[in-house]
Amino acid sequence: MIEAVGLTKRYGDKTAVYNLSFQVRPGAVTGFLGPNGSGKSTTMRMILGLDNPTAGQVTIGGYPYRRLPNAARQVGALLDAKAVHGGRSARNHLLSLAQLSGIPARRVDEVLGVVGLQDVAKKRSKGFSLGMGQRLGIAAALLGDPQVLLFDEPVNGLDPEGIHWVRNLMKALAAEGRTVFVSSHLMSEMALTADHLIVIGRGQLLADMSVTDFISANSADFARVRTPDSEPQQREKLSAALTEAGGHVLPEQDGALRVTGLPLPRISDIAHGTDVRLWELSPHQASLEEAYMRMTQGAVDYRSTIDQKEGLQQPLPPGAQPPMPVPGQGQPGWYAPPPPQQGGAPFPGPPQGAPGGAPGQAPAGPYGAPGGHGGAPSAPGAPVPGTPNPYAQPGPQAAPGQAPAAAPPAPQSAPRPAPQPDAAPAQPAATPSAPAAPTADLTKPEDAR
Template sequence: MIEAVGLTKRYGAKTAVHNLSFQVRPGTVTGFLGPNGSGKSTTMRMILGLDTPTSGRVTIGGIPFRKVPNAPRHVGALLDAKAVHGGRSARQHLLSLAQLSGIPARRVDEVLGVVGLQEVARKRSNGFSLGMGQRLGIAAALLGDPQVLLFDEPVNGLDPEGILWVRNLMKQLAAEGRTVFVSSHLMSEMALTAEHLIVIGRGQLLADMPVKDFISANSADFARVRTPDTDPELREKLGSVLGEAGAQVVPEPDGALRVTGLPLPRISDLAHGADIRLWELSPHQASLEEAYMQLTQSVVDYRSTTDQRAGLQQQVAAPAPQGPGMPGQQPPQGYAPQPGPYGQPAHPGQPNPYAQAPGGAPGQGYGYPPAAGPGAPYGQPNPYAQPGPQAGAPAPMQPAAQPAAPADISKPHTEDAR
């Protein structure tokens, strides 16, 4: 059994744990909960003799950890799965721990099989994934077959199969009469694994009770009651009957009633006495997460805020028109009209912005294959020449032997060709 009495730890002006008293009894999985910075890790370090309490005491089996003879044979712990020499294999790491504690070498292979690492036992631990490292840390805790076990976030990095395995392992260890103390932030796992809870906040004890009692004490149980949907008058009648009996009745969006303050048998009797037929009468209990949030909302030190992204958001310009077969490319500046099918302008009187300039290199947005001759490609008008009186009509193809006349650059152009 683990017992803490008046446990206090200060780091200068900072009080990490204040006057903490609790017991962790054998034969049950005890969950250790609290917000970040609440003092959970400090408490576990003091249990294991890694930190000395400023005041108070904590004992394992009635004596401090530092006075436990051959401690690894009596106490196993997983506090930091990364506390492994990366150059050692999993088997070498466990073998060194076994030799220091006088544990037979055959026990190393046993625990490697228990945690599922027998296939990678001779691989260096620096190549292990986070989940594999957690399994190795659990193997080290089980190495001496101890009666007292402490685990800090044992399912961190494990896949669903690994999480289920850890859950069943904890329950099995407790069923064998061992003391199992588990710290975790996963409320859903604690609800399925732990039978008793110790909750602290800002270094002080908030709750020490069974899981079911904790949920009931920090949440409101209620009953859902539903009458036939075809008769809304029955629902109103039932609400009045239950309200007169002292219940708090709140209608829900789906047409049911949420009833608190009366047990289910009493609700059933009142409905029967009023000749009201029920389609649903079911109990509902809050989850462990909801109860935990309700209890610890005033002792959370680290709260997130909304990301305003000040100065980072920019106005997104409307996409520029694109030509056919030209994804992601824009026409030259000053030419906005979209071209129509090959050989036809999009609008009469507007030139094709993708035509090649006579005698020059393709401009921005150029992507069509060049024409056979030096004239405008595919019969399109030259966007760099002065528009003629029939700007909307397609220009005829010129024979290859007679090149088209160059543009008259003596006349000013009304647009920026660039």
């Protein structure tokens, strides 16, 4: 049996454990729970004599650990599975521990088989996975066949099969009359493994009771009652009867009733007395995790806050929002597809380096006028203000004989006034960087050729 009386440990101004008293009895798996920084590891180190308490004492079988004769044969512990020389094989690591404690070598092979490492016994531990390291640490704790066992996060890194194996191992050891003390953060696993719980927070004892009592003391048990969905009046009738009998009734979203303050037999009798049919009458209890969260919510030192990264970006004043960038716009070779034809089929895009059509003229063929390239080549880059761009973002196509529709305004400019119906299209301005080609006069013989 492990017994702590007034156990206190201070590190300078920091009090890790304060006036902690509890007992870990044999024949049961005792879970040791608490938030990060609550003093669990410090308590286990003081139990094993690795840290000296500032005040109080802790004993194993009535003696401090350091005064136990051949302590390795009476107490087994797993505190840090990585505390292994990486150059040693699994078997040599256990063999060295056995020789130091006077344990026969045959016991090494036995525990390797118990933890399932017999096939990798000759491999160096530095190549072990996290789960394999945990198994090796458990093997070291079992090496001396001790009556008292302490495990700190024994299922860390294990797969589901390994977790199931550890759970059954803990229960089997306790069934043999051994003292099993297990620290873990997996509430779901503790609910399946532990018989008794010791919960601490900020170095002080919060609870020392069975798992069942702990859940009942830190949660509100209730009964779930459901009546036929097609008869809502029956639900209202039962709710009024339960309230009159002293129960507290809350409707749930799916139409069921949550009843507290009345045992299930009493609820059944009331339903029978009011001639209400029941589709469901079941007890509900909070999980160990929910009860633990309620118990320790005031003893958590490390809490998450809302992400404040949005505060790093100062909002721009109204009207100064930058326009959404167009990928590649303004870069050499940037291309925006022309508007579709009236028939709905889009024009194919020009290849790299192909000259575009004349400014303000919609291309009539694949790359320009029928039978060849029309117009002067245009320089790459943004279009000149006031010049219609045949490769601007798609817009409505003007019907023949009508004035072309105005181009959409730029993001930062004020909206342009809509053109008058009879207004002629603006003449395109000359591009400074690309002079326009001279206009051909077909009346002259040399140009007619």
